[in-house]
Amino acid sequence: MSPPPPDGAAAVDAETLLADAPAGHKRELRLWLRMLACANLIEGEVRRRLRLSFGTTLPRFDLLAQLERAGPAGLTLGEVSRRMMVSNGNVTGIAARLVAEGLVARRANPADRRAGTLSLTPRGRREFARQSAAHEEWIAELLAGLTSADQAALHRLLGRAKGGARSAIGGEPA
Numbered sequence: 001m002s003p004p005p006p007d008g009a010a011a012v013d014a015e016t017l018l019a020d021a022p023a024g025h026k027r028e029l030r031l032w033l034r035m036l037a038c039a040n041l042i043e044g045e046v047r048r049r050l051r052l053s054f055g056t057t058l059p060r061f062d063l064l065a066q067l068e069r070a071g072p073a074g075l076t077l078g079e080v081s082r083r084m085m086v087s088n089g090n091v092t093g094i095a096a097r098l099v100a101e102g103l104v105a106r107r108a109n110p111a112d113r114r115a116g117t118l119s120l121t122p123r124g125r126r127e128f129a130r131q132s133a134a135h136e137e138w139i140a141e142l143l144a145g146l147t148s149a150d151q152a153a154l155h156r157l158l159g160r161a162k163g164g165a166r167s168a169i170g171g172e173p174a
Helices: 014-018 025-054 058-073 076-085 088-100 122-142 148-168
Strands: 105-108 114-120
Touching: 025 058, 025 122, 058 076, 058 088, 058 105, 058 114, 058 122, 076 088, 076 114, 088 105, 114 122
Parallel strands: none
Antiparallel strands: 105 114
């Protein structure tokens, strides 16, 4: 393993390290590393901007987004955790803090006291609207290097890649 870069030096991602790899390295590996590098760069910047602009985290933003999509009916903790692809424990802690801040309401389910429903409060809807507008601008800025045609082609190709991956692991195509 190589030593860490000196202070002030740019961090090197796995894709960059593999750029000059011998021809024996598979094209698929380089592609996967490029996709990871892009996702990590964008996600890291979104996390940074959410923290600086709103004092919040990406998981909190994601939970608010799931509740916004669900509408007034809301979602159970289990539904939120499935949609966010995280454990119930992670969602429980985040939801409790959002409830305490008045952004999310929790209603008991009379049929099953263990299955409470979460929904956005009016304040939560307003706050999420502010955050999501900024988020949309940030994503547009971060992808501004691609033309509309490039974005459409990349979206189509990534959809095919997602379908192929699902098929390979025994799931349904995208």
